[in-house]
Amino acid sequence: MHYSIRQVSEQTDLSEHALRFYEKEGLLPPIERSPSGIRRYSDEDMECLNLICCLKNTGMSIRQIKTFMELCAKGPETLKARCEMLREHKGAVEAQIEEMNRHLIKVTHKISCFTAQYEEYRDGCNKGMSD
Amino acid sequence: MHYSIRQVSEQTDLSEHALRFYEKEGLLPPIERSPSGIRRYSDEDMECLNLICCLKNTGMSIRQIKTFMELCAKGPETLKARCEMLREHKGAVEAQIEEMNRHLIKVTHKISCFTAQYEEYRDGCNKGMSD
DNA sequence: ATAAACCTTCACGTTAACTCTAAGTCAACC
DNA sequence: GGTTGACTTAGAGTTAACGTGAAGGTTTAT
Numbered sequence: 580m581h582y583s584i585r586q587v588s589e590q591t592d593l594s595e596h597a598l599r600f601y602e603k604e605g606l607l608p609p610i611e612r613s614p615s616g617i618r619r620y621s622d623e624d625m626e627c628l629n630l631i632c633c634l635k636n637t638g639m640s641i642r643q644i645k646t647f648m649e650l651c652a653k654g655p656e657t658l659k660a661r662c663e664m665l666r667e668h669k670g671a672v673e674a675q676i677e678e679m680n681r682h683l684i685k686v687t688h689k690i691s692c693f694t695a696q697y698e699e700y701r702d703g704c705n706k707g708m709s710d
Numbered sequence: 711m712h713y714s715i716r717q718v719s720e721q722t723d724l725s726e727h728a729l730r731f732y733e734k735e736g737l738l739p740p741i742e743r744s745p746s747g748i749r750r751y752s753d754e755d756m757e758c759l760n761l762i763c764c765l766k767n768t769g770m771s772i773r774q775i776k777t778f779m780e781l782c783a784k785g786p787e788t789l790k791a792r793c794e795m796l797r798e799h800k801g802a803v804e805a806q807i808e809e810m811n812r813h814l815i816k817v818t819h820k821i822s823c824f825t826a827q828y829e830e831y832r833d834g835c836n837k838g839m840s841d
Numbered sequence: 842a843t844a845a846a847c848c849t850t851c852a853c854g855t856t857a858a859c860t861c862t863a864a865g866t867c868a869a870c871c
Numbered sequence: 872g873g874t875t876g877a878c879t880t881a882g883a884g885t886t887a888a889c890g891t892g893a894a895g896g897t898t899t900a901t
Contacts, residue, residue, distance in 0.1 A: 583877080596860055599879090615867055617878060633820060636813040641858070658828035665821045672814055680809050681802065682767040689764060690796045697789035716846070726847090727891055746898055748847055772889070 581619040590686075605645050606631055608652055627651070637672045650708050711752040712742075722759050736776050737762055739783055758782070768803045 588595045601607050602618075607627055610618045620628075627648065634644050647664055649659040719726045732738050738758055741749045751759075756789055758779065765775050780789040 594860080595878095597858085600859065603881095615878085616880095617867085630820060633813065634817045637810065637817055655827070655831045658824060659832055662821060662824045662828055664724045665817060665824060669814065669817050669821065672810060672817070676807055678812050678813075679768065679803065679810075682764065683803055683807075684769055686796060686803070688798065688802050689761060690793060693789060693793045693796060696786070697793055698787055700786045727892080728889080730848090731890060744898090746847090748898075749847095765860080773885095 580622055581606070581694070582625070584618050584620070587620045587625070587628065591632060593628070593632070601641075604641060606641065606648050627636065637668065638675070639668055662704075702709075711753055713756070714763055717751050718751045718756070721756070722763060724759070732762065732772075736770060737772065737779050739779075765799070768799065769806070774799075777837070778803070782825065 582590070584595045585596055587593075587598060587621065590665055591598075593601070598607075602610055610624060613619055630651075631644055631648070634647065636640075639647075647661065650661050650664070713721070715726050715729055718724075718729060722729075724732070729738075733741055738755065741751055741755060745748055761782075762775055762779070765778065766772075770778075778792065781792050781795070
């Protein structure tokens with residue numbers, strides 16, 4: 580099966596602009612063309628894009644994704660390096676999530692502070708207004 | 711107690727530029743000045759900055775922080791709105807973390823795939839090399 | 842008195858990730 | 872043959888957030 584850039588754009592939530600951009604930047608291998616130069620994405624290309632989106636969604640930069648995809652293109656002797664890169668990336672993302680959680684605790688604390696202040700203030704306003 | 715901009719910069723990990731910038735942008739109330747115009751940060755200002763950093767660390771934009779701090783400056787009748795804003799922000803951050811975790815699962819899966827491929831490849835290379 | 846630390850204003854820088862423009866090609870239909 | 876519309880290219884422009892830098896002047900500390 581082959582797909583036009585429009586179809587790929589719809590399936591991946593990447594704009595056609597972005598797809599050409601990724602190809603130009605070397606994130607994707609050069610896409611097969613029809614005799615008249617029109618891109619024909621293969622299922623293999625779709626898998627690459629799936630992986631790219633996965634990395635992108637976890638905040639990997641275009642530059643790093645490029646490095647990773649270049650390893651992919653070099654064949655199986657880079658499999659170990661790829662595993663290492665992914666594991667490192669995973670660690671970084673996990674660290675980021677942990678940091679977020681730590682900061683979130685502070686926000687939660689602030690919410691308690693403001694909530695307590697609010698209740699105090701509200702009760703102050705209502706003083707002697709009941710019965 | 712009062713602090714110079716330098717001291718505050720060191721305590722908060724914000725540059726002096728950033729401190730002036732935040733004040734200009736209205737994230738901070740106008741800071742008290744010495745007769746000659748030099749900023750003297752109070753403990754209250756430090757608390758504001760603490761809150762600002764807290765929001766900033768969880769990814770709140772400068773614009774939103776400004777909105778929040780303006781509410782703070784308006785006094786206790788905005789306490790409820792402030793609580794709501796913080797809770798909403800917290801929800802957004804939590805959602806973001808959840809999304810990250812979802813994406814991370816995919817990365818983990820990819821790692822398994824590559825690891826399996828790598829082991830297969832490595833074993834293939836070593837075929838007949840033992841005994 | 843001299844050097845560090847502070848002040849203001851305004852323009853400019855940085856990074857990332859596109860996105861748009863202009864000019865052109867190609868295939869199909871009328 | 873002409874028009875439409877989807878595609879191509881290279882390269883410039885955009886957006887957004889977040890400051891940073893430089894110039895030029897004042898104040899404070901030793």
